[in-house]
Amino acid sequence: MTTKLMISCEECGLVITVPELHDGQKAHCPRCEHMLTQNIARPNQRAIAYASACLIMLLLSISFPFMSFSYQGLTQEITLLNAAQMLDQYQNSLLAILLLTTVIILPALYMSLMLYLYFMAARNKPSDNIKESHIKHLCKLLFIIEPWLMVDVFLIGVLVSLIKISSLADVALGYSFFTFCIYAVLVVKCVSLADKSWLWGQFIPAKTLPSNSNHNSNNNDTNNKAISIHHSDNYLSCHVCHQINPVTTENKALCSRCDSPLHHFDMEANLQKVWALLITAMIFYIPANLYPMMYTVSLGTSSPSTIMEGVILLWKLGSYPVAAIIFIASVFIPLVKMFALTWLFISAKKVRNPSDKDTIQKLKIYRITEFIGRWSMIDVFVVAILVALVQLQSLMAIYPGPAALSFAVVVIFTMLSAMLFDSRMLWHQSPTLIRKTNDKRDNTQ
Incomplete structure (x- = not known):
């Protein structure tokens, strides 16, 4: 008899029993539609x-x-x-x-x-x-x-x-x-072929959660319902290997499967970290736009160029698609991402009872901000290529400006802020939705 795989959704905290998948099939979270695992043919x-x-x-x-x-x-x-x-x-x-x-x-x-x-x-x-x-x-x-x-x-x-x-x-x-x-x-x-759950399962199979993991429960049905939410205080999910671990009294609990440190669901501590990273990115965003991104030397004359000046120059030269790409990647995306993360961080702490549609909408915005963050690095790579390629002494040359490093810091810190944000907090103040999800799970089992 094969043991069914249980996975805690990284984005909403729901525990799902994943059925056996055939080649090409994917398992998605029934609550937030996040992809949990996939079965790739001939992996x-x-x-x-x-x-x-x-x-x-x-x-x-x-x-x-x-x-x-x-x-x-x-x-x-x-x-x-x-x-x-x-x-x-x-x-x-x-x-x-x-x-x-x-x-x-x-x-x-x-x-x-x-x-x-x-x-x-x-x-x-x-x-x-x-x-x-x-x-x-x-x-x-x-x-x-x-x-x-x-x-x-x-x-x-x-x-x-x-x-x-x-x-x-x-x-x-x-x-x-x-x-x-x-x-x-x-x-x-x-990258699309690397599946975390599948790869860990090939070497170290997932361990089943003990039936007595919830000390206040006397039967398996109560246990199953109790571990279906991430803030039930009776299990800890490992973000490294997806192993579900019972809560222990140890200060530094380790995953029973991969030995990674486990962290209790702590909204205040997580928000402090992500706010610190986001505020750092906001601070560096100012010099990234005020100082020159690069210097262009032509016939001995040096002219500095900020991000917006480069966009305007490209637009005047008729390179509308390139100007649009630079503007979107270097100006629009960082601003939108910082505003979106600010809104999500505030929304995560706000006491409310959101609807299903409202919470999923916030989660989609979070996914988009996490995905697009890395693409802001385009302008930094453009400067790197131009600096290496255009070096014809005083006739024509391009040198990096101080804004290049500041902008790279903005991209890295916004990425870290989005990556470390625990999106399960978006469901933390939704007891009605959690109860409805549990009832739905019970009716389908």
Whole structure:
């Protein structure tokens, strides 16, 4: 008899018993529609094939010329690594590390981990204690670095920079540019193949919750209903492996499956963290827009350019799509995300009894803000490409401005604020909805 998988929804806290899934099927939360897990056809073969191809494309992308820039008989050719080198050369080491890490190092590490883990899963051999501990660390690392893969964002930044300078001089694409395009597509595909619940289940099956986890209950039916909400104080859900753990009296409880620290549902503590990160992003947003994003040197004359000045210049030159992309990614999205997160944080603490539609609507807004945050990094990557490519001494050159680092801080801290926000708080003040959901679950069982 197979044990059914029980998962606590990360976004609303509802505990769901997931039935056996067939190839291609996905399990969604019945309350908030968040995808819980999926069953991918031939997961080991597909993950190994895509990850291997991705590493090959990455190697080719850094081995050949990426693109070249020609102006009045002078030519500048760069490789993918030159973008990081040039930023470091002009006293922007942090931006160079950010570019190198999110576009090359972390994706390479991610693909290597996928290759190893899925290869081990394909062998289907039990592991000893040492190997099990080793697997735990690797699985944790795989999903920790996943949100910070920005290869697709960098590709859009490259395309924007190409359109931005194509009117100034001749730009030629190297072999590595085309392999990088394939590499970016493969990274996105590999991320879609990595399923947290499935991968953990291949090495360390989920442990069933003891029937006496609720000390105030005397029967299984009461227990099942009691663990159906995240603030019932009788279980803790692990965000790393989805294991449901009974509450213990220990100050630092660890997950019984992956040994990760467990955290009680603490609205005040969580809001303090996310507010601190969001306020930091708001502070850095001011210099990011007031100071120059880059300096353009033409015939010995240097002219600074802020984000909005760059958008206005592109609009005057007739590059309307590029101006719109830069404005949306660098001005509109950060502002909207900060306002949306502010509204969500205030709404999470406000005492109310929201309707089903009202709570789900807030959750959709949260999902959108979490998804779009990373795309604001486009402007930083545009500056990195232009700084590396346009270096023709006093004839024409582009240098990074102080706003580039401030803007990168804005993007990173808004991402962290959205990632650390416990969206289950949006359901915390909804007892009527929780009761209706429990009744619905009881009627369907």
